[in-house]
Amino acid sequence: MSDWKAETAISFENVSVRKSDFVLGPTTLDIPSGYITAIVGPNGSGKSTLFRMALDLAKPDHGKVTVLGQEIGSGDDDALKQHIGYVPEEPYAHESRLKGSDKAKINGFWYKGWDLFRYQELLRILQVNDHQLLGDMSKGMRRKTELALALAHNPELLLLDEPSSGLDPLAWKIMIDLLHRHMDQGDRTILMTSHIVDEVKRLADFIVFMAQGKVLGFYEKDELFCSWFTYYVSGEGIDARDLADMPGQTGIEFAGMHTFRVTTGKAQDAEAWCTDAGLTVVSKSAMELDEIMAALLHGIGLETKANEARGLRR
Structure with a gap:
């Protein structure tokens, strides 16, 4: 902020x-x-x-x-x-x-x-x-x-x-x-x-x-748009609990093969944290406004509203 x-x-x-x-x-x-x-x-x-x-x-x-x-x-x-x-x-x-x-x-x-x-x-x-x-x-x-x-x-x-x-x-x-x-x-x-x-x-x-x-x-x-990213992070034996402390993370999803999809509102801090933790950033992409809105709502438990946010028109 x-x-x-x-x-x-x-x-x-x-x-x-x-x-x-x-x-x-x-x-x-x-x-x-x-x-x-x-x-x-x-x-x-x-x-x-x-x-x-x-x-x-x-x-x-x-x-x-x-x-x-x-x-x-x-x-x-x-x-x-x-x-x-x-x-x-x-x-x-x-x-x-x-x-x-x-x-x-x-x-x-x-x-x-x-x-x-x-x-x-x-x-x-x-x-x-x-x-x-x-x-x-x-x-x-x-x-x-x-x-x-x-x-x-x-x-x-x-x-x-x-x-x-x-x-x-x-x-x-x-x-x-x-x-x-x-x-x-x-x-x-x-x-x-x-x-x-x-x-x-x-x-x-x-x-x-x-x-x-x-x-x-x-x-x-x-x-805002420089801070909010989606990361695909991998590591041997990694599970969701290992990513819970990633700076700014608002959601973690299993993506298969020791890889997780993580959204964060603190991109630079999150990348540095991954490096320190010995984790590999496989790919990353900047989030759009509707995705950021949905992530914020998801982070405070408003699932229905998060789905509405995804309906913001491009």
Whole structure:
């Protein structure tokens, strides 16, 4: 896990939420300013709940949430929300009778930083006709409209809950490019959730893993992929107990002929340990995001959720 420190855009301090069918936390999590952070986890992990708390659309039972230096719920937050853009996972049903252009007029009235020319440029890039009713648009067209609306006031903080849901491959590539351009200014932050492995790899600087309302880890992306590997390890007379102390190991499987398949989140330490133990590394391969998620869940005994994690889309 990275020791990296920076100013935070969002701070969740010991927050918890308890409902009849769901428990979140207690969770402490800092989202760094100036970077893209992706939260990854199975459905029902609590990702959207964190977003809603950051927007004061849901209240924690305990703890506090601070966004751009202001504690949420401590007073009038209209000025704060001027600096935030949000694309929810599911569009708001009550807006379905509005045209995209109607919602743009509302946004233009409310956001002091609303940029009409930027909005029109985004419509052109995304190939959107905003004169349709939002409720009559296809899922992908409405998603593109929501993205244009969220980006057009150049928000300092952008919250994207499954932003590519419904987008075709071409629109997805355009979205990736738009988000990279949005970050070019250097003082902006994106917090996103995604089930798309390639989306996280292309966009995220930091990755948060969540499951069952708890944060499993916060990682710098490049460090994460350099640390998590699958090894095939062999040795005369070796058995699983000999590998139990391998640094970072999260799973051991017999592979036949004095060989075991081992997953670890501390690759360099694990290789050095094998050398010291007189074991041979037959082969190794870097793990993909879904495999890392499954390994983390397997390590804490959440087998069903681990199987769900393997369903993250490439």
